[in-house]
Amino acid sequence: MAIEYLKRGKSDADRAEDDAKTRAVVEATLKDIETRGDAAVRELSEKFDNYSPASFRLSQDEIDDLIAQLSDRELADIKFAQEQVMNFARAQRASMTDIEVETLPGVILGHKNIPVQSVGCYVPGGKFPMVASAHMSVATASVAGVPRIIACTPPFQGKPNPAVIAAMHLGGAHEIYVMGGIQAIGAMALGTETIDPVHMLVGPGNAFVAEAKRQLFGRVGIDLFAGPTETMVIADETVDAEICATDLLGQAEHGYNSPAVLVTNSRKLAEETLSEIDRLLGILPTADTARVSWQDYGEVILCDSYDEMLQVADEIASEHVQVMTDRDDWFLENMTCYGALFLGPRTNVSNGDKVIGTNHTLPTKKAGRYTGGLWVGKFLKTHSYQKILTDEAATLIGEYGSRLCLLEGFVGHAEQCNVRVRRYGGINVPYGAPAPYRDAAE
Ligand SMILES: NC(=O)c1ccc[n+]([C@@H]2O[C@H](COP(=O)([O-])OP(=O)(O)OC[C@H]3O[C@@H](n4cnc5c(N)ncnc54)[C@H](O)[C@@H]3O)[C@@H](O)[C@H]2O)c1
Numbered sequence: 001m002a003i004e005y006l007k008r009g010k011s012d013a014d015r016a017e018d019d020a021k022t023r024a025v026v027e028a029t030l031k032d033i034e035t036r037g038d039a040a041v042r043e044l045s046e047k048f049d050n051y052s053p054a055s056f057r058l059s060q061d062e063i064d065d066l067i068a069q070l071s072d073r074e075l076a077d078i079k080f081a082q083e084q085v086m087n088f089a090r091a092q093r094a095s096m097t098d099i100e101v102e103t104l105p106g107v108i109l110g111h112k113n114i115p116v117q118s119v120g121c122y123v124p125g126g127k128f129p130m131v132a133s134a135h136m137s138v139a140t141a142s143v144a145g146v147p148r149i150i151a152c153t154p155p156f157q158g159k160p161n162p163a164v165i166a167a168m169h170l171g172g173a174h175e176i177y178v179m180g181g182i183q184a185i186g187a188m189a190l191g192t193e194t195i196d197p198v199h200m201l202v203g204p205g206n207a208f209v210a211e212a213k214r215q216l217f218g219r220v221g222i223d224l225f226a227g228p229t230e231t232m233v234i235a236d237e238t239v240d241a242e243i244c245a246t247d248l249l250g251q252a253e254h255g256y257n258s259p260a261v262l263v264t265n266s267r268k269l270a271e272e273t274l275s276e277i278d279r280l281l282g283i284l285p286t287a288d289t290a291r292v293s294w295q296d297y298g299e300v301i302l303c304d305s306y307d308e309m310l311q312v313a314d315e316i317a318s319e320h321v322q323v324m325t326d327r328d329d330w331f332l333e334n335m336t337c338y339g340a341l342f343l344g345p346r347t348n349v350s351n352g353d354k355v356i357g358t359n360h361t362l363p364t365k366k367a368g369r370y371t372g373g374l375w376v377g378k379f380l381k382t383h384s385y386q387k388i389l390t391d392e393a394a395t396l397i398g399e400y401g402s403r404l405c406l407l408e409g410f411v412g413h414a415e416q417c418n419v420r421v422r423r424y425g426g427i428n429v430p431y432g433a434p435a436p437y438r439d440a441a442e
Pocket residue numbers: 025048049123124125126127128130133154155179180181182183204205206207208209225226227228229230254255258319360361362363364
């Protein structure tokens with residue numbers, strides 16, 4: 001491979017050191033929440049968010065008052081986006097069917113999809129009140145039929161954000177708490193004196209939130225590792241530097257640690273994009289964060305061929321991958337590791353973030369190698385079951401089972417089969433012995 005870095009971000013070693021610091025903070029904080037419950041949650045909320053309300057849970061009156069602060073236009077916009085997300089989620093739900101098949105005469109195998117019974121949805125809100133994240137988790141959980149949906153978001157500028165709370169409420173949240181960061185994640189998963197723990201945590205967040213979910217995995221389920229936003233632009237000379245630079249900075253503004261990577265086969269586009277980014281950083285109102293992300297994590301990678309671009313992109317496995325080339329569908333066909341694809345110059349990552357209807361909670365830190373993003377299927381558990389309807393099937397499966405159990409040395413298991421062979425097949429298998437071999441066709 002002849003790839004060339006025109007700009008490089010932080011080294012892997014530096015990134016690993018940052019992760020280790022986050023891990024340690026999260027571990028100590030979760031322990032504190034587990035030991036001291038509500039008291040710890042309140043102290044942490046005071047410390048990180050300077051917020052200490054009478055109750056972290058919003059009452060129905062408080063929710064109604066907050067929603068009343070929105071204009072009709074704002075409410076209609078929120079509803080439009082939520083409807084797009086729910087429509088796509090409904091279509092995806094319809095693609096998941098329960099099945100029941102007869103694999104051998106009298107042998108019935110099936111699976112059914114059962115909603116997770118309670119979920120905790122985290123909606124980020126430290127730097128920006130992320131209204132859309134409420135559609136992605138809360139509304140999607142509603143489509144899945146989750147019977148208990150609780151939602152947490154930090155205060156924004158000292159108070160609950162009306163738009164976020166409206167989206168949570170309209171999406172179908174049963175309990176809403178104004179609580180952020182590790183304390184929200186810990187309280188939802190571990191429970192406190194006032195919060196019943198949930199079975200699964202979902203939703204994106206900063207490095208602390210993502211790490212807290214990761215550490216709690218096992219105690220509860222999690223959707224996926226969805227930390228600080230990452231973006232990649234794969235572009236050739238079918239597009240210009242303005243669009244590439246805009247798309248890179250558009251996501252770098254999320255925080256101080258959002259990687260943005262350009263992968264291209266054009267040196268001209270690469271160089272022009274670098275100078276366009278400098279120009280835009282002079283006028284973008286959120287340049288404070290975007291500039292730091294770009295300095296520390298921005299990368300420009302020049303490749304020789306489309307094959308090389310594909311290989312680099314799969315290796316990085318970025319959360320968002322915007323493809324603007326003369327062969328976008330070729331990337332769709334061939335890419336294997338990413339969060340979501342945004343194909344062609346007419347769409348862009350912020351459409352997916354806010355409005356178009358695909359889920360914006362997506363895998364970061366290479367998690368796209370083993371999972372896609374949040375979707376209605378993550379709220380459903382697929383459980384199998386089996387039945388044997390006839391004596392013949394009980395005998396046939398029992399005989400094979402008897403011998404296969406003993407092949408592994410499991411005498412007790414073999415007897416579970418043998419007792420059925422004796423009872424339903426009338427064949428006398430001595431206790432603990434393998435069933436005699438009969439041709440399955442007999
Ligand atoms: N992967 C995805 O799908 C996806 C989608 C949307 C957003 N995001 C990411 O979500 C993140 C949102 O981050 P945010 O910070 O704005 O909001 P956030 O709600 O995730 O985090 C805010 C909370 O972080 C806690 N916190 C802040 N500083 C802390 C510290 N030093 N130690 C411990 N806790 C601390 C506070 O309790 C605060 O309430 C961004 O990084 C964004 O890129 C990811």
